[in-house]
Amino acid sequence: xxxxxxxxxxxxRGRPRSVERxxxxxDAAAELALSSASLxxxxxxxxxxxxxxxxxxxWWPSAAAVLLEGLLERFHASIEFxxxxxVREALTAQVDALxxxxxxxxxxxxxxxxxxxxxxxxxxxxxxxxxxxxxxRQAALHHLERGVAAGEIRPDADxxxxxxxxxxxxxxxxxxxxxxxxxxLAETVCTLVWPAIAVATxxxxxxxxxxxxxxxxxxx
Numbered sequence: 001x002x003x004x005x006x007x008x009x010x011x012x013r014g015r016p017r018s019v020e021r022x023x024x025x026x027d028a029a030a031e032l033a034l035s036s037a038s039l040x041x042x043x044x045x046x047x048x049x050x051x052x053x054x055x056x057x058x059w060w061p062s063a064a065a066v067l068l069e070g071l072l073e074r075f076h077a078s079i080e081f082x083x084x085x086x087v088r089e090a091l092t093a094q095v096d097a098l099x100x101x102x103x104x105x106x107x108x109x110x111x112x113x114x115x116x117x118x119x120x121x122x123x124x125x126x127x128x129x130x131x132x133x134x135x136x137r138q139a140a141l142h143h144l145e146r147g148v149a150a151g152e153i154r155p156d157a158d159x160x161x162x163x164x165x166x167x168x169x170x171x172x173x174x175x176x177x178x179x180x181x182x183x184x185l186a187e188t189v190c191t192l193v194w195p196a197i198a199v200a201t202x203x204x205x206x207x208x209x210x211x212x213x214x215x216x217x218x219x220x
Contacts, residue, residue, distance in 0.1 A: 002099055024049040025056055029063070030070035037106045038068065064114060064124040068131035071110065087147035088194055094140055095166050096186035102174050103181040112174055113136045137163050147197075157197040165193050172196055 028048035032040040040048075041065045046056050060066040076096035081090045102108035111132070118125035140163045147153030169189050173179050182188075 016179055021047070021051055022059060026060070026070040026073055028070075029067045030074045033067055033071070033110050034106045037109050039063065039110065039117070056199075058159075061125060062123045064117070065131060067110070067125040068114070068127050068211065069178065072131055073134060075105075075107060079136055081139075081143070083143075083146060084198050085148065087152055088190060089145050089147075090143045091140060091166060092190040094136070094143070095189060098136065098167065099170050099181045099185050102170055108174060115171075115175060121196060136167065140166060144197075151199055151212055153197050154199055162193060162197055166190070 025045060029040060029045045032044055040063060042053055042056060045056060045063060045066060046053050049056075056066065060069070078101050079094065080092050082201055083090075083191075085093065102111065111128075114128055114132075115126060118128050137160075141159055144157070144159045144162060148155050148157075166189060169185060170181060173181050
């Protein structure tokens with residue numbers, strides 16, 4: 001008698017259902033938040049997705065965690081930029097995508113609310129870092145690594161600090177509102193940061209056949 005394979009249809013039957021339910025929860029959280037511009041509760045997300053609170057808590061520790069994962073998936077295009085793009089262009093495009101996301105969609109107000117809530121709730125702070133900040137940071141770090149490998153970026157540049165410098169102005173303006181999230185903000189920020197990390201362009205070697213430069217010193 002042949003052994004029953006662990007890859008038989010009966011053994012895989014539960015997996016698609018779990019994936020389907022998880023997708024339903026992520027979609028419900030994102031849709032509720034974006035349509036109301038407010039943070040949904042666990043009960044509201046579970047009801048919208050057609051699952052129980054217990055099911056939701058099996059996968060996420062809080063409403064903030066599920067919402068941030070849902071927003072990340074909904075706006076994932078704002079992170080991914082092709083490696084065929086020049087490094088500086090890819091970094092500028094990523095910052096610009098964040099600026100437009102925070103300014104032009106309800107996600108900006110939601111992130112601002114979550115940042116405020118994170119001051120008093122460690123779980124929300126962890127969710128913000130893990131589900132929203134870190135994926136963007138890793139994408140930017142990837143492009144910085146490309147720049148180092150290509151000899152465009154100094155290998156001793158503090159990559160984490162560079163990422164902070166690139167993204168901080170957008171979040172700073174989102175929270176305090178002291179200055180607008182302008183169309184040219186990303187280019188302005190990258191213009192400030194790039195010279196500090198770029199490998200200096202070497203001067204062209206002197207042509208040995210060229211006549212010597214005139215002596216401009218004073219003569220007695």
